[in-house]
Amino acid sequence: MTPGAPAPRLLAAVAVGGAVGALARWGLTEAFPADADAFPWAIFAINVAGSFVLALLPAFGAVRRRRALAVALGPGVLGGFTTLSAYSEQSRALLDHGRTGLAVTYLVGTVAACLLAVTVADRWTRQGGDE
Template sequence: MTVPPTEVLRGRRRSRRAAAPVVAVVALGGGAGATARYAASLWWPTPADGFPWTTLGVNITGCAVIGVFMVIITEVRTAHPLVRPFFGTGVLGGFTTFSTYAVDGRNLFDAGSHGLALAYLAVTPLAALGAVWTAASATRRVLNRRQS
C-alpha cells in the first residue's frame, strides 16, 4: 500500500512542527552556553604560545556537569521533555568546545610544542570522560546516602 503524496506532506509538516520547539530550545541553550564559554575565555585568556588551560577547564567542567545532570534527570526526577535538549544539548553543548580543543592542539603543533600538543590532545578527552564518570558516580553516591 502506498501513501498518497498529500499525506506524506502532511506528515512532514507535523514532524517539522513537533521538532520546532526542540530546535528553538537547543538554539537558545547553545547561545547561553557559548556566551558562558566566551566569558571564560575573556576572564582567563590563553597566551598565544601558552597551554590552553581555559579550554581544558571548560571542557572538563562541562562534562562533569553533564554527568550530574544526566543522573538527576534519568534516575531521580522526570524532567520536562525540553529540559534535556535545552540544557544537555544546548547549554552544555555550547559551553564545551571540542572544536576549539582541536584548534588549540593545532596551534601548539604550529608553535613547535609537539610534545605539549600531543599531551593536550590525549589529556582532554580522557579528562572529559573521567569527569563525566566521576561526577555521575559521585552524584549517585550522594543521592543514595540522602535516601538511606
C-alpha cells in the same frame, strides 16, 4: 510538522540554551585568554566541566521529567559551552609553535580528564540523584 521532527519548543530550547552556553564559553575565554604557545587552561577547564555536568544531568529528576529542560541544558547550554573546534585549533597552534610535547599533553590530557569527569559524575548519578 514533519513526522519525527522535533517540536518547535524543543528546537527553541536548544537554540536558547546553545546561545547561553556559547556566551559563557566566550566570556571565560576572554577572561582567561591563552597564548598560542601556552597550555589552553580555559578551554581545558570548559571541556572537563562541561563533560562532568552533562554526565551529571540524569541525576536530577527535573531534567529526567522535562524533555525541554533536558535538551536546553544538554545539547543546548552544554553543547554551546564545550568545544571540540577550539580544542583542535589550540592543539594545532601548539604544534605550529613547536610545542609538540605540550600539544600531546593537551590532547591526551583533555580526553583523559573528560573521561574521568564523566566517570565520577556517572557514579554520583548512579548513587541516586534527587528523586
